[in-house]
């Protein structure tokens with residue numbers, strides 16, 4: 001069960017954190033993984049080298065998801081070179097935190113360019129290949145704050161809620177093509193993005209997580225493997241919450 005042999009997967013933002021967890025988990029199950037990065041070339045190479053050392057197949061691919069032309073060129077080239085793209089994990093994301101009264105217009109634009117438009121550009125290109133193969137898996141990475149909200153994360157929460165709405169629409173559009181489209185909604189996962197949280201805030205947060213711990217990137221990787229697998233054939237348009245029970 002959960003084998004992905006012969007599948008080609010692209011994980012945007014696969015060089016660190018949750019993306020790395022997804023890339024490693026998909027490779028472990030047999031997929032060839034394209035590990036996207038924008039700045040972290042060394043980190044992406046480390047992910048690729050680790051996968052290859054464990055007997056898997058992976059390749060680092062640089063593009064900035066906020067740059068439409070660059071993303072189109074890179075994904076089209078990857079599809080030409082590997083013949084297809086079966087699985088997309090649209091994970092690349094940024095957070096710019098700030099209370100509503102302090103947010104700048106520019107902050108919304110930056111967040112939406114990466115978290116929303118970037119994810120949708122990737123999905124548009126990936127689904128073209130998936131339609132030809134009559135099989136595909138699109139997995140978006142949203143966030144618990146899309147449903148729960150969080151003071152100081154208005155722009156970020158809005159972008160993550162937008163992804164959920166878009167994913168459900170895309171799920172409708174592609175269901176007849178045997179392409180499933182789902183969302184993983186992580187809770188608090190230990191990555192660079194969450195590392196600056198002050199210790200007392202983290203302590204308070206921990207007390208509100210029913211499973212009593214923060215999540216690891218591999219917890220999200222396992223969810224990505226499930227949604228990418230044939231075992232999830234009948235699952236589309238869903239939000240899979242992986243949050244230790246923080247939001248039910």
Ligand SMILES: NC(=O)c1ccc[n+]([C@@H]2O[C@H](COP(=O)([O-])OP(=O)(O)OC[C@H]3O[C@@H](n4cnc5c(N)ncnc54)[C@H](OP(=O)(O)O)[C@@H]3O)[C@@H](O)[C@H]2O)c1
Pocket residue numbers: 012013014015016017018019036037038039040041043063064065066091092093094095114118141142143144185186187188189190191192193194
């Ligand atoms: N950590 C959490 O608790 C949490 C919770 C809910 C949702 N999420 C979501 O999960 C996703 C991953 O978060 P994370 O915590 O793993 O973040 P992270 O540790 O900051 O890693 C972000 C990744 O995204 C890549 N990236 C950023 N901007 C990009 C761009 N314009 N084009 C291509 N790649 C780009 C980075 O690449 P470089 O290495 O090249 O910079 C890096 O690989 C995000 O969408 C985030 O919103 C995280």
